[in-house]
Amino acid sequence: EPEVTQTPSHQVTQMGQEVILRCVPISNHLYFYWYRQILGQKVEFLVSFYNNEISEKSEIFDDQFSVERPDGSNFTLKIRSTKLEDSAMYFCASSPYREYTEAFFGQGTRLTVV
Amino acid sequence: AQTVTQSQPEMSVQEAETVTLSCTYDTSESDYYLFWYKQPPSRQMILVIRQEAYKQQNATENRFSVNFQKAAKSFSLKISDSQLGDAAMYFCAYRSADPRRSNYKLTFGKGTLLTVNP
Numbered sequence: 001e002p003e004v005t006q007t008p009s010h011q012v013t014q015m016g017q018e019v020i021l022r023c024v025p026i027s028n029h030l031y032f033y034w035y036r037q038i039l040g041q042k043v044e045f046l047v048s049f050y051n052n053e054i055s056e057k058s059e060i061f062d063d064q065f066s067v068e069r070p071d072g073s074n075f076t077l078k079i080r081s082t083k084l085e086d087s088a089m090y091f092c093a094s095s096p097y098r099e100y101t102e103a104f105f106g107q108g109t110r111l112t113v114v
Numbered sequence: 115a116q117t118v119t120q121s122q123p124e125m126s127v128q129e130a131e132t133v134t135l136s137c138t139y140d141t142s143e144s145d146y147y148l149f150w151y152k153q154p155p156s157r158q159m160i161l162v163i164r165q166e167a168y169k170q171q172n173a174t175e176n177r178f179s180v181n182f183q184k185a186a187k188s189f190s191l192k193i194s195d196s197q198l199g200d201a202a203m204y205f206c207a208y209r210s211a212d213p214r215r216s217n218y219k220l221t222f223g224k225g226t227l228l229t230v231n232p
Contacts, residue, residue: 031217031218033217033219033220035220041224042205042222042225043205045219045220048219055217056219089157091159093159093220095218099213099218101147101164101209102164103218103220105158105159
């Protein structure tokens with residue numbers, strides 16, 4: 001069964017460093033999302049992406065964050081200068097088209113900023 | 115903006131018993147979807163069940179069923195014959211169905227940690 005895959009599963013980085021979190025959505029999907037879950041808290045929407053551009057972003061998604069679809073398969077989230085409070089689980093999700101009910105989630109990347 | 119509230123941070127149930135997890139939400143929209151996601155210790159987000167707001171019939175998936183009360187904006191999850199593998203964090207989530215929207219992000223509640231006792 002097709003699935004969304006995320007790499008790495010766990011990344012440790014020093015404060016101020018840049019990190020890139022990678023996602024491979026399901027191949028025929030067109031809508032992509034990043035969500036964040038700080039430990040013990042709820043899952044929060046970061047950004048949605050369609051047709052090579054951001055369609056919506058939350059107030060969390062400031063200038064330190066960017067997303068990109070560099071080729072036909074990968075979807076990346078970049079944090080330019082990480083802060084301690086960026087430590088969280090980051091989930092990628094995708095849907096085949098806008099109206100499709102379900103979003104398919106990857107297994108997440110645990111980011112630890114030290 | 116839509117909000118989702120789960121008032122039970124933790125719940126426990128004996129194996130083989132039934133447990134109900136509560137969820138309320140606030141929205142001005144009339145057409146939307148509601149979901150329950152399960153997050154086991156592996157942290158993977160797994161869809162358990164979904165409900166279309168336009169449907170009066172409550173959704174059921176094997177041992178999982180919902181009690182959807184649209185007027186009360188309530189969406190509870192009932193797990194029957196609880197199993198040890200049901201132990202997880204459960205998140206209630208809302209998604210708009212407004213066709214004017216450019217995308218359909220999910221809005222999550224804070225979650226309920228379910229413990230299943232043998």
